[in-house]
Amino acid sequence: MSGNAFKQVGARGLILNEDLLWEKGKKGRSGMSLPESGLPPASLPAELAGTGPDWPDLSEQEVARHYTRLSTWNFGVDTGMYPLGSCTMKYNPKINEAMAALPGFAQAHPLLPAEATQGELRLLHELETYLAEIVGLKAASLQPGAGAHGELCGMLMIAAYHRHHGHRKTKVLLPDTAHGTNPASASMCGFSEVKVPLGPKGFMERSAIEKLMDDDVAGLMVTNPNTLGLFECELAEIIELVHQRGGLVYADGANLNAIMGYADLGKMGVDVVHYNVHKTLSTPHGGGGPGAGPVAVGETLLPYLPGPRVVKNGDRYEWNEDLPLSIGRMHSFYGQFRVLVRAYAYILSMGAELKKASALAVLNANYIKEKLKGTFELPFDQPCMHECVFTDAKQQPYKISTLDIAKGLIDMGFHPPTVFFPLVVSNAIMIEPTETESKEDIDAFIAAMLEIARKAESSPETLTSAPVMTKVRRLDETTAARHPRLTGDMR
Amino acid sequence: MKDIKDLNLPEGLKYDVEHEWIATAAPFRIGVSDFAQDALGDLTYVELPEVGATFAKGDEFGTLESTKSVSPLFLPVAGEITAVNEKLNDDPGLVNSDPYGEGWIVEITPSDAAQLETLMDVAAYRKHLETAGH
Numbered sequence: 001m002s003g004n005a006f007k008q009v010g011a012r013g014l015i016l017n018e019d020l021l022w023e024k025g026k027k028g029r030s031g032m033s034l035p036e037s038g039l040p041p042a043s044l045p046a047e048l049a050g051t052g053p054d055w056p057d058l059s060e061q062e063v064a065r066h067y068t069r070l071s072t073w074n075f076g077v078d079t080g081m082y083p084l085g086s087c088t089m090k091y092n093p094k095i096n097e098a099m100a101a102l103p104g105f106a107q108a109h110p111l112l113p114a115e116a117t118q119g120e121l122r123l124l125h126e127l128e129t130y131l132a133e134i135v136g137l138k139a140a141s142l143q144p145g146a147g148a149h150g151e152l153c154g155m156l157m158i159a160a161y162h163r164h165h166g167h168r169k170t171k172v173l174l175p176d177t178a179h180g181t182n183p184a185s186a187s188m189c190g191f192s193e194v195k196v197p198l199g200p201k202g203f204m205e206r207s208a209i210e211k212l213m214d215d216d217v218a219g220l221m222v223t224n225p226n227t228l229g230l231f232e233c234e235l236a237e238i239i240e241l242v243h244q245r246g247g248l249v250y251a252d253g254a255n256l257n258a259i260m261g262y263a264d265l266g267k268m269g270v271d272v273v274h275y276n277v278h279k280t281l282s283t284p285h286g287g288g289g290p291g292a293g294p295v296a297v298g299e300t301l302l303p304y305l306p307g308p309r310v311v312k313n314g315d316r317y318e319w320n321e322d323l324p325l326s327i328g329r330m331h332s333f334y335g336q337f338r339v340l341v342r343a344y345a346y347i348l349s350m351g352a353e354l355k356k357a358s359a360l361a362v363l364n365a366n367y368i369k370e371k372l373k374g375t376f377e378l379p380f381d382q383p384c385m386h387e388c389v390f391t392d393a394k395q396q397p398y399k400i401s402t403l404d405i406a407k408g409l410i411d412m413g414f415h416p417p418t419v420f421f422p423l424v425v426s427n428a429i430m431i432e433p434t435e436t437e438s439k440e441d442i443d444a445f446i447a448a449m450l451e452i453a454r455k456a457e458s459s460p461e462t463l464t465s466a467p468v469m470t471k472v473r474r475l476d477e478t479t480a481a482r483h484p485r486l487t488g489d490m491r
Numbered sequence: 492m493k494d495i496k497d498l499n500l501p502e503g504l505k506y507d508v509e510h511e512w513i514a515t516a517a518p519f520r521i522g523v524s525d526f527a528q529d530a531l532g533d534l535t536y537v538e539l540p541e542v543g544a545t546f547a548k549g550d551e552f553g554t555l556e557s558t559k560s561v562s563p564l565f566l567p568v569a570g571e572i573t574a575v576n577e578k579l580n581d582d583p584g585l586v587n588s589d590p591y592g593e594g595w596i597v598e599i600t601p602s603d604a605a606q607l608e609t610l611m612d613v614a615a616y617r618k619h620l621e622t623a624g625h
Contacts, residue, residue, distance in 0.1 A: 180561070396492065420559040426530065427492075477558040481535035482583065 004371065006447040009080065010413030015471045018069040020488050022056040031060040073471050075415050077285070081441050083368075085387045085418035085430025086179070086227055088257045088279035088361075095349055096282060096342035105341050110333040114318050121317035124334060125310045127344045132296045134347075134354065135256070135273055136266030140296040142340050143306045143330040147254060150274030150293025151185040151221075154250045156327045157272055157297065157304040158219050159189040164304075164325060167246060169218035175204050176424045177226040179252055191218055198424055202230045202380035209238045213245050219271075223252040225259065227422040228380055229365060229387035229430070239269035248272070248300065256280045257434065258362055258386035261355030272297045281343040290336040292343065306330045360435035361386040364442055368431055371446045375453045379425050387432035389425055400456040400463050402427040407474055408455065410467040412448040492529055495620050499525040501591055505607055506616035507567040508623070512591065513599075515607060518574070520595045521567065523555065526620055528590045531557040534583040539575040540597065546570065548606055552597065555586065568606035570599035 043049075058066075076082070082089035100106065108120055128140040144150035155172075162169050172186040176198040183193045194212055199205035203226055220242045224232040232238075239249050251265055251273040257280045265273055277292045278285045297305060307326035308319040350357060362385050369388035373381065377393035392402040406416035406429070418430040433442055455462050467473060504512040510527035514520045528534070536556035546552050546566045553564040575597050579585060586594035601607065611619060 401492075423560055423562075478533035478535065478584075481558055482533075 004443055004447045004450060006451040007444060008412060009444055009448070010411050010469050012469055013072075015072055016069050018066060021058065021063075021066060022054075022488065024062055024066065025056045025058040027057055029057040029059050029062075031058060031063060077436075080413055080415065081433070081437050081445055082415040083417045083431045083433050083437075083445065084415060085229070085389070085432040086254060086421065087285070087418065088255075088276070088386070088432060088434055089285060089415075090257070090279075090282055090434040091436040092282050092284050092342075093346065093349065096345045099345040100338040100341045105338060108337070110337075114316075118317055120334075120337065121310050121319075123341065123344055124337075125312055125317055127340055127347070128294075128310070130344075130347050131275060131294055134260055135253075135270075135296050136264035136268075137270070137273065137296040137298050138266075139302055139305060140294050141305045141309070141330070142292065142294045142335045144274065144293040144295060145331050145336055146291040147274060147276040147279075147293040148181040148185065149330065150276075150295050151181055151250070151252060152188055153293075153295050153306060153327070153330050154272040154274055155185045155189040155191070155219075155221075157295075157301045158248045158250060159191075160304045160325065160327050161248060161301060162218055167218075169216055169247070171217045173209065173212055173217055173220040173242070173247075175222060175226065177223065177228055177422050178221060179223060179227060179254060182221045182223075182252060186221060196220075201233075201382065202226075202228045203232045204234065204238060206234045206237045206241065209241050213241050213247065215245055217242070217245060217247045219248040219250055221250045221252060223255055224263070224268075225255045225385035225387075227255075227430075228389050228425070229255075229258075229384040229432075230380060230382070231258075231385055236268050243269060254279060255386060258358055260358040261352075262358060266298055270298065272301050277339060277343040282346045283339050283342040290339050292336045292339040294335075294340075357435045358386070361433075364433040364435060364437060365431070368433055368442065368446060372449055375450055376429070386434070387430055389422070390429045390431070391425060392427045392429065395453065395456040398456045398460050400460050402429050404460075404463040404466065405429060405449075405452055405456075407466040408452045408463040409448060411469045412451070414445055414448055493525070495526075495617065498529070498617075498620070499591070500613050500617055502613050504591070505567065505610035505612065506619075507565070507610050508619060509565045509567075511565060511567045513567045513607065513610065518598045519570070519601055521597050521599060522590055522595045523564070523586060524616070525590050527555075528587045528594070531555055531562060532559045533557055534586050537579040537583045537586065537596065539577075539579065540572050542572050542575060544572045545602070546572070556583075564596065566599070567610055568599075568601045569603060570601040572597050573600050574598040 077089050077091050104119060108117060114121060124142055128142060131140040132138055144153045170192060171194050172191040173194050173196050174182055175196040186193055196204055196208050196212060222232060224235055226232055242249055248271040249269060251270040253274045254276055256275060273296050275294045277283045303325040304327055306329060307323040308321040309323065310317055311320045365384050365386050365388050369384055372390065376390040378390055392405060402419045406419050409416050421428055421430060452463065505515055506512050506524060510524045512522055512524055534555055534557050538554040540552045546569065548566060548569045550566050551563040552566045555562050555564060576595050
């Protein structure tokens, strides 16, 4: 097959309708039968007695079919390519699941003492060591429960550092390209936000920091590569400027997948970085389920890491709670343990190939950028890292917008890229293929994008009406946001 | 998005580079331009300041949330908030349908009326839209 011949990937299958759980079932139906207890009945305290909620009465088969049917309406990384920029939707190897399901891990109780959980503690300790080593920092904490929580943890440590040293610092520098959660984390630590404008080449310039940096600045929050997918080329000099005036630097690790094994954040001067294990280390992504957002720190912030910390004493692992400067617990018990098991399994199964993962992620994004840049507007035409950002400027004359392009991709069998982010680019289309897509799949995606550009000219109505192949057609996002219905009618 | 020539940009208002407009006589109403509402898309939420709050020129005084993004609102001149458009709590779409009328956002008492002179008139604002690439 020639590289970019369009071949329709999306097709329709039989999709079954499915009611809500409480609209199904029949009074008295049950998924299990409990044995007779043999104990005499005892009456409940009055405050616990009553009719209670009217749970649906369902058989096991009804429940199994319910969720299986709903899953056929869905699209995930196991279904197809999911080039959602800034989210690193890479394939999650199944060995991670097998490791997390090992009974010793799956059934470990969080209240077990250290002597009964040596294996778990060893895993946590080794994972912390690996994470710190991958970014070139000193130590890590696995406690934060998600990316934004890791960000908050990092900023709490920076605030604690300044408090301990008697510094009165009130501001945090944030580039235009920052993830939206960055200003929120800074604000939760009591800092006000100072915006750093983007330079003409798509990254921050030293001169901008020279103008903004003063003794009131507690630190800089920076994502590298930034959300345009571009490497912050002047970051080392920028960090030096921040450090000279007593500020610290938090690196948002959302885009670490581009630089594993290539960039040494320690040498760059970064004081703390967070990991999105669901992005970089192939643990399952979001959906409201548990995540993990570990942080790694350099020497300066080491005493402020959350506690308690796992320490190795001889060949035994124990908990150290004697951490006078620690910001304390960020999470009950030890973080999202089984998510961390998956990240550990990924690091061990990749080994030195982690570096290759970053190399291929960058190569794949540049390949897409080069193949599409004549057809879609590329606002910053230079080598990108793991993602590339286009706009709808070349399709606008045909009244085809970023949203229409995204919806058109659904009909062709691809998850849409991130749209309307980063905000510094008007009507952005942000594509991140990750390293786990094959060349054939990437070529099929490129062909689909080129086909969309052709349709924009020849039959724009096929895009403005898309998607038509899905169970539900284009949703009215405005009404959904203005008049949300968040409850069902329980019978 | 609309072509610049199709934008509704009324005379008699002052505009700033962040696409807010302000009336030039009391009550000093403030809103966002037709360009801004068109670029943001359908608004779903408007975060309004407290009446009585004071802000410097260029301070963020609220946010506009659309199906695409959340964007800050910047005060074009320094002053005290004397009224907010409560109707936007129930119907943020007024900013889209009538950005200079029913979709006004706040009223202020400027602390320095001379600051109004630093803003653009409609001709300058139209030129800004045409040349600045926004």
